[in-house]
Structure formats: structure tokens, C-alpha cells
Amino acid sequence: MKYIEEFREQGLARNIAANIAAEVDPGREYRLMEFCGGHTHAIFRYGVQDLMPGNVGFIHGPGCPVCVLPMARIDLAIRLLREENVILCIYADLLRVPASGRQSLMKVKAEGADVRMVYSTQDALKIARENPGREVVFFAIGFETTTPPTAVAIRQARAENLGNFSVFCNHVLTPAAMTGLLDAPRAAGEEPVQIDGFLGPSHVSSIIGSRPYEFVPERYGKPVVIAGFEPLDVMQATLMLIRQLNEGRCEVENEYTRVVSREGNRKACDLVEQVFEVREQFEWRGLGHIAHSALRIRPEYADLDAERRFAALADADALIAADNKACECPSILRGAKKPVDCKLFGNGCTPETPMGSCMVSSEGACAAYWSYGRFRQDAQAASA
Structure with missing residues (x-):
């Protein structure tokens, strides 16, 4: 890869689109789930859906870690700020995620809580060094992509004997989420989601490799093609899925070979295994509690685990918070509905005034619909 423009070249896009049009079976539907929110934004930003046959x-x-975070975890962070008077370091996407009682970290920050936005775990460590008299908690969130940097920060804090630093761990696991998605019971009044194949995540797969997805075709009979984030990556991976379905094949394929291998980044994976262990259960917004789907800090690093350190987080795994009943984020995250199916979308729920997490995150489906105008096209199609 010399230049990113090579993966956005219009002539190549038209060529792949022509191949897709020539190879699809007009007598069947191809329902392909792009698991990752980054793919959702690429599809909308570059008009990939418009190049597909009907x-x-x-x-x-x-596949948006901010979107799937249950409301209770934000409630816990707010409780931590109010009861323990900590400095809470977060990534910016978390600031506006709605909590219970129409609260958010942005609102409690405006009330005087010490919430600080950081770009990396190293920023959080720096804040802890500069404030030795204050407890500094890093709100760790993300799939396997962002977990290694958290592991590095924990080990670095231990090496420096940084006694005022700890981590509130909310890291989750992609393969387990795919299991939860495919095993999810039908919600009341909701048809089961029909999925023919998956576009596998890009950045996550660069860490864990392609091997962890092999259970999907073996157990569920669904093909997986790992795809890069550029429009030509998405289109080529779509063509590869269509070919698998047409030929009756079902396997894991890797379109993103320039970055992803079968085994992944073993050094990063080994580091994560040294610092974290798998939780028995963890709640996902839209998918409920999924077994072995998240990480917690190992007992060897208990002094750096905010859940063990602060009384305000003592019942972290037990706390349950009810989502806004009018918000369709849970159904959108399951793939059962689109953002335009939500009555709140654009009607009180916008990026400036989000009612649900899917409108907040830069990888959320509602944010993609809003940012790239897809909702206007769907509305026009519905009225035609």
C-alpha cells in the first residue's frame, strides 16, 4: 500500500461493482452484516450501498464499543465521581453517552466533577503523575484493539509504583459478541435477524487474527470475510462473501491481508493475557448478558483495579439500568432495525442532543445515517 487513494479509486470501484452485479443471483437476497461501526461509516461516506444491486x-x-456499553457502566462512573471525588479520564466519545435520569458525564462535568478527556492511556498516566494527591481513574473501553494499550498502562503504573492510578475496565470481546448476536432470542414484536454472512472487523483482527472467527462458519454456517476500512476493501470483501454464498462455501477469508494474519499480533495478545482475565458475564446494550464476553483485571494487579479499589464500584457487575423505552438503540445494535425506524431519530435525538449511544459515537449507526444523509434517502424510498 503506497497511497490511501489506491483504495478509493473510482475506476476500480466501478469494476468491482460490475463484478458484483454480474455474479449475484437475482433469485436470492444477500443479507450481509458489517459487524464493525467503522465499516458502517465507510459504507455511508463513500456510497458503497448505492453501488450494490438491489x-x-x-x-x-x-461493533461500536461505546454503543454497546450498558447504561449502568456510565451510571457507575458518575457515582464514582460523586462519591469518591476522583479525576476520571475518558475518551471523548463517552462524554455525551446518556446515563440514567438524563444524566451524562458531560452534565456532571458541568456541575463540577473532574472529568478529563484524553487521547491515550499515556495521557491518563501523565495526569496521575501531575496530581499525586488525587486518585486518577482511567475509564478503559473498547474491543481487542484498545486493550493492549490499557495493559501497557497498568504494567507501567506498577513499574513506577504510581499509587494514585487505577483502571475501570470495560473492555469487551468481539468473537463472544458474534456468539451473542447469533444466539440472541427474538425480542417481543421483532422478527429474527436474517444474516447470510459477516464482514469481519479490521482493527480488531489485526490484533487477534482471523483464527478466532472460525467457529462462526463451523457452528453457525455463516461465512466471514475480514475487510479493511477503505471503500474498495468493503466492496471486495462483499464480492468474496457473495462468491462463497453462491458456491455453497462457508469459511473465514481474509481480504485485509496487508494487515491481518491468521494468528494476529501474538506479542499484544500475550500482554493482554498477562494483565486481564475473562469475566463470567458482561452486559451488552441490545444483546443482554453474554458469557465470557469481557475482560477484568487479574488479581495480581488488584491494586490498580478501580472495581476492587473503590466502594462506589463494589456492585459493578450487579447494577442494572433501564434504557429509554423510546430509544431503538438495542434493536439497531442487533441489526433488527435501522436508525430511521426509531421515532426519536432526528426528532429530539441528534448528535447535539443524543438520546441513545448510537447517535453519540463516531462509529455509531445513527451517527452515520445523520452525518452522511442516508436517512434522507431511506425516507424518500419509503415515501415513493
């Missing part, structure tokens, strides 16, 4: 559709999946 019987090839993308289903938006739960």
Missing part, C-alpha cells in the same frame, strides 16, 4: 443489503452490527 438484492445485496448491509445490516449494521454491534
Whole structure:
């Protein structure tokens, strides 16, 4: 890869689109889930859906770590700020995620809580060094992509004997989420989601490799093609899925070979295994509690685990918070509905005034619909 423009070249896009049009079976539907929110934004930003035949559709999946974070975890962070008077370091996407009682970290910050936005775990460590008299908690969030930097920060804090630093761990696991998605019971009044194949995540797969997805075709009979984030990556991976479905094959393929291998980044994975262990259960917004789907800090690093350190987080795994009943984020994250199916979308729920997490995150499906105008096209199609 010399230049990123090579993966956005219009002539190549038209060529792949022509191949897709020539190879699709007009007598069947192709329902493909792009698991990752980064793919959702690429599809909308570059108009990939518009280049597809009418019987090839993308289903938006739960691959946005901010979106799938249950409301209770934000409630706990707010409780931590109010009861323990800590400095809470967060990534910017978390600031506006709605909590219970129409609260958010932005609102409690405006009330005087010490919430600080950081770009990396190293920023959080720096804040802890500069404030030795204050407890500094890093709100760790993300899939396997952002977990290694958290592990590095924990080990670095231990090496420096940084006694005022700890981590509130909310890291979750992609393969387990795919299991939860495929095993999810039908919600009341909601048809089961029909998925023919998956576009596998990009950045996550660069860490864990392609091997962890092999259970999906083996157990569920669904093909997976790992795709890069550029529009030509998405289109080529779509063509690869269509070919698998047409030929009756079902396997894991890797379109993103320039970055992803079967085994992944073993050094990063080994580091994560040294610092974290798998939780028995963890709640996902839209998918409920999924077994072995998240990480917690190992007992060897208990002094750096905010859940063990602060009384305000003592019942972290037990706390349950009810989502806004009018918000369709849970159904959107399961792929059962689109953002335009939500009555709040654009009607009180916008990026400036989000009612649900899917409108907040830079990888959320609602944010993609809003940012790239897809909701206008769907509205026009519905009225035609």
C-alpha cells in the first residue's frame, strides 16, 4: 500500500461493482452484516450501498464499543465521581453517552466533577503523575484493539509504583459478541435477524487474527470475510462473501491481508493475557448478558483495579439500568432495525442532543445515517 487513494479509486470501484452485479443471483437476497461501526461509516461516506444491486443489503452490527456499553457502566462512573471525588479520564466519545435520569458525564462535568478527556492511556498516566494527591481513574473501553494499550498502562503504573492510578475496565470481546448476536432470542414484536454472512472487523483482527472467527462458519454456517476500512476493501470483501454464498462455501477469508494474519499480533495478545482475565458475564446494550464476553483485571494487579479499589464500584457487575423505552438503540445494535425506524431519530435525538449511544459515537449507526444523509434517502424510498 503506497497511497490511501489506491483504495478509493473510482475506476476500480466501478469494476468491482460490475463484478458484483454480474455474479449475484437475482433469485436470492444477500443479507450481509458489517459487524464493525467503522465499516458502517465507510459504507455511508463513500456510497458503497448505492453501488450494490438491489438484492445485496448491509445490516449494521454491534461493533461500536461505546454503543454497546450498558447504561449502568456510565451510571457507575458518575457515582464514582460523586462519591469518591476522583479525576476520571475518558475518551471523548463517552462524554455525551446518556446515563440514567438524563444524566451524562458531560452534565456532571458541568456541575463540577473532574472529568478529563484524553487521547491515550499515556495521557491518563501523565495526569496521575501531575496530581499525586488525587486518585486518577482511567475509564478503559473498547474491543481487542484498545486493550493492549490499557495493559501497557497498568504494567507501567506498577513499574513506577504510581499509587494514585487505577483502571475501570470495560473492555469487551468481539468473537463472544458474534456468539451473542447469533444466539440472541427474538425480542417481543421483532422478527429474527436474517444474516447470510459477516464482514469481519479490521482493527480488531489485526490484533487477534482471523483464527478466532472460525467457529462462526463451523457452528453457525455463516461465512466471514475480514475487510479493511477503505471503500474498495468493503466492496471486495462483499464480492468474496457473495462468491462463497453462491458456491455453497462457508469459511473465514481474509481480504485485509496487508494487515491481518491468521494468528494476529501474538506479542499484544500475550500482554493482554498477562494483565486481564475473562469475566463470567458482561452486559451488552441490545444483546443482554453474554458469557465470557469481557475482560477484568487479574488479581495480581488488584491494586490498580478501580472495581476492587473503590466502594462506589463494589456492585459493578450487579447494577442494572433501564434504557429509554423510546430509544431503538438495542434493536439497531442487533441489526433488527435501522436508525430511521426509531421515532426519536432526528426528532429530539441528534448528535447535539443524543438520546441513545448510537447517535453519540463516531462509529455509531445513527451517527452515520445523520452525518452522511442516508436517512434522507431511506425516507424518500419509503415515501415513493
